[in-house]
Amino acid sequence: MLTAEISKETFLSSNVLDRIRLIDAIYSDRVIHLSSMQKTAGVLMHMIYRARSRAKIVFIDTQLHFPQTLEVRDQFREKYGLDIVTVTPELTPEEQNKKYGTELHRFVDGQPLCCHLRKELPLFNAVKKFRAKALITGLMRTEGNGRTDVQPVGSDPRIGCVVFNPLFDWSVNQVDDYLRQHGVPIHPFYAKSYASIGCAPCTTPINPGENDRAGRWRHLSEPNGSQPLYCNINYSDKLNETQKKI
Numbered sequence: 001m002l003t004a005e006i007s008k009e010t011f012l013s014s015n016v017l018d019r020i021r022l023i024d025a026i027y028s029d030r031v032i033h034l035s036s037m038q039k040t041a042g043v044l045m046h047m048i049y050r051a052r053s054r055a056k057i058v059f060i061d062t063q064l065h066f067p068q069t070l071e072v073r074d075q076f077r078e079k080y081g082l083d084i085v086t087v088t089p090e091l092t093p094e095e096q097n098k099k100y101g102t103e104l105h106r107f108v109d110g111q112p113l114c115c116h117l118r119k120e121l122p123l124f125n126a127v128k129k130f131r132a133k134a135l136i137t138g139l140m141r142t143e144g145n146g147r148t149d150v151q152p153v154g155s156d157p158r159i160g161c162v163v164f165n166p167l168f169d170w171s172v173n174q175v176d177d178y179l180r181q182h183g184v185p186i187h188p189f190y191a192k193s194y195a196s197i198g199c200a201p202c203t204t205p206i207n208p209g210e211n212d213r214a215g216r217w218r219h220l221s222e223p224n225g226s227q228p229l230y231c232n233i234n235y236s237d238k239l240n241e242t243q244k245k246i
């Protein structure tokens with residue numbers, strides 16, 4: 001059994017839309033889809049719309065996003081009538097800089113704390129606020145790096161939630177095909193050589209031949225070639241020891 005209620009066979013043999021329906025049937029509105037407004041989130045938000053799922057779509061506004069990321073959120077609201085809940089960190093970036101005496105994201109030993117304050121804690125608060133019992137993420141095995149072994153279902157002991165990864169067996173091509181076939185909004189930065197899009201100070205485009213995660217925290221890359229690859233808002237990323245090797 002994947003969970004007490006959903007069998008592994010049923011979940012794995014279902015398409016992604018039916019996986020969303022299965023989750024909805026069990027968890028109703030006690031499930032959160034954490035949306036980054038990237039392509040995989042676009043697929044899942046569209047599936048949630050099609051399935052009439054009661055999942056809460058939560059967008060963590062770190063207040064350091066590109067304006068275009070907020071525009072993508074607004075497009076999904078307008079086009080599909082989705083009730084996307086925006087949550088923010090306790091402190092503004094300016095208040096955080098003042099408290100810690102620096103811009104934490106600029107330093108290797110400051111980035112984990114910055115991501116904790118501006119991403120993890122807002123998620124924890126949202127889970128508490130909505131009394132969520134489950135999360136839906138867009139992680140895929142074909143992303144490689146630390147996500148090669150992403151499981152269809154896991155858990156996040158930090159928040160006591162079951163974690164569903166309905167796209168775990170999808171490819172980038174499947175994501176692109178789905179978005180194109182259904183006319184789903186796509187973050188405009190993908191057309192500008194960005195492969196993964198997070199906060200503006202920590203995101204750059206990638207060059208031909210570079211790993212898709214190479215544009216994240218590039219300013220923190222070290223002489224041995226390692227750099228942070230994940231913000232660790234996803235517990236499975238946090239567990240993975242290979243996260244700093246591209």
Ligand code: SF4
Binds near residue numbers: 104112116
């Ligand atoms: S991605 Fe960068 S700016 Fe955003 S929360 Fe993490 S360290 Fe801070």
